[in-house]
Amino acid sequence: MSLPQIHRTIEAIWKMESPKLIARLTHIVKDVSLAEDIAQDALVTALEKWEQTGMPENPGAWLMTTAKHRAIDLLRRNKVQDQKYAALAENTALFTEESFSEEIGDDLLRLIFMTCHPALSQDASAAMTLRLLCGLTTKEIARSFLTAEATIAQRIVRAKKTLKEKKVPFEIPAGEELKPRLSSVLEVIYLMFNEGYTATSGSQWTRPLLCREALRLGRVLAEIAPEEPEVHGLVSLMEFQFSRVHTRVNKNGEPILLTDQKRSQWDQLLIRRGTAALERSRKLGGTPGPYALQASISACHALAPSVQETDWTRIAALYEALFTLLPSPIVELNRAVAISMAFGPAVGMQMLDELSTHPSLKNYHLLPSVRGDLLVKLGRNKEARLEFERAALLTQNEREKTLLQNRAKECSKDPAP
Known part of the structure; x- marks a missing residue:
């Protein structure tokens, strides 16, 4: 394996393993910022070591063991009581894959509640969650929030400082302490899932493992807070979305748009679970919240036999309620x-023309991408090509960039006689 290949592999492993590392290290050192620093140190060690010795059989366990040793050494240097680090030292053995995943799962949820x-x-x-649990850079997070990079950097620094100053416990709260955090926890899990569903950057269009972890955490949360409609709404949304995640790419990892996906390959078990979770949310009563509304939108897609038979009018109404x-x-x-799907591309274009002046969408790649799609339907291929080219320049995901560039090239072809 060449040096660039090793670096790419390590980067991929880091994206998968860093949330578990940071969660476990936070459990040990009780400091999110310090945990992140120790995890980064373990990554640097891996870069140096694996270039010489090659990849270990279980890279995640290797990183975890290295990071835990560093954390314990740090505690010892800080003169932590003998009893404390002796107890910690008992846990430094290499994990089996089974114990590794079980132990880490609880720590991830604790970390989310802490943050x-x-x-x-x-x-x-x-x-902070996008930074710690999804591995995004500050620049990528700023693009997701449609805000300035400096603003995001300040938010993360202040947040870490606040957690340390307040000595926020690393735990899942119970009873009345749970509810004040619930809205933020739901958003965090939703952001995790979205990053897995469509990666902000990198060479992969999707990160299914991140989706799966977010869905698992959502299901656990539904057991912890069974009377909260929005918890079931979020679980329903993720079940529906995850049911088609494997049909969103071909065997080469290239994106497949919704219109071209094979619906017969959507996971019917997950669709049934999504339907059941949505029904639980509705039975709990009250006005549907944002996640329940989005789950209802996903249900329209999941239960429709085809794109043409999808109830686009209902979807438009649900988006209006969400807005x-x-x-x-x-x-x-x-x-x-x-x-546009319900009433034609010309009507959709009128709405897009109004949105095009919105400052927060200035560098949002999906706006020109959608404009390009509607312009193709209107037969205005020359204009569509320019929109796809602009969208390709704005996206940070390599697979999406290629997709948009290919769509631009299609617009340049002479129409069939």
């Missing part, structure tokens, strides 16, 4: 797509 403490704003909690709860240009962009 969603009421002392932090919801935006700060979300930004009432969460006013956002991105929600409006999605509504424009549904409107």
Whole structure:
């Protein structure tokens, strides 16, 4: 394996393993910022070591053991009581794969609750989660939030400082302490899932393992808070979305758009689970929240035999209800797509023309991408090509960039006689 290949492999392993590392290290050192530093040190050690010796059989366990040793050494240097680090030392043996995943799973949820403490704003909690649990850079997070990179960097630094100063415990709260954090926890799990469903950057279009972990955490949360409609709403949304994640790419990892996916290959068990979770959310009563509304939108897709037979009018109405709860240009962009499917591309283009002046969408690649799609349907291929080329310049995902470039090339071809 060449040096560049080793680096790419290590980068991929880091994206998969860093959330588990940081969660476990936070359990040990009780400091998120310090845990992240120790995890980074373990990564540097891996880069140096694996270039010489090759990849170990279980890279995740190797990184975890190395990081735990560093954490314990640090505690010893800080003169932690003999009893404490002696007890910690008993846990430094290499994990089996089974015990490794079970132990880490609980720590991930604890870390999420820790970073969603009421002392932090919801935006700060979300930004820190994308950094710690999804492995995104500050620049990538800023693009996700449609805000300045410096703003995101400040949020993350302040959030870590606040957690340390407040001595926020590394635990899953119970009873009345659970509810104040629930909204932030749901957003964090949703952000994790979205990053897995469509990766912000890198060479992969999807990160199914991240989706699966977010879905697992959502299911656990539904057991912890069974009377919360939005918890079941989020679980339903993730079940529906995950049911088609493996049909979103071909065997070469290239993206497959919704219109071209083989619906017969969507996971019917997950669709049934999504339907059941949505029904539980509805039975708990009250006005549907953002996650229940999005789950209802996903249900329209999951239960439709084809794109043409999808109830686009209902989807547009659901997006309108969602916009009432969460006013956002991105929600409006999605509504424009549904409107175009229900009433024609010309109507959708009118909405997009209004959205095109919105400052937060200036560098949002999906706006020109959607415009390009509608322009193709309107037979305006020359304009569509320019939109796809602009979208390709704005996206940070390599697979998506290639897809958009190919769509631009298609627009340049002479029409069939």
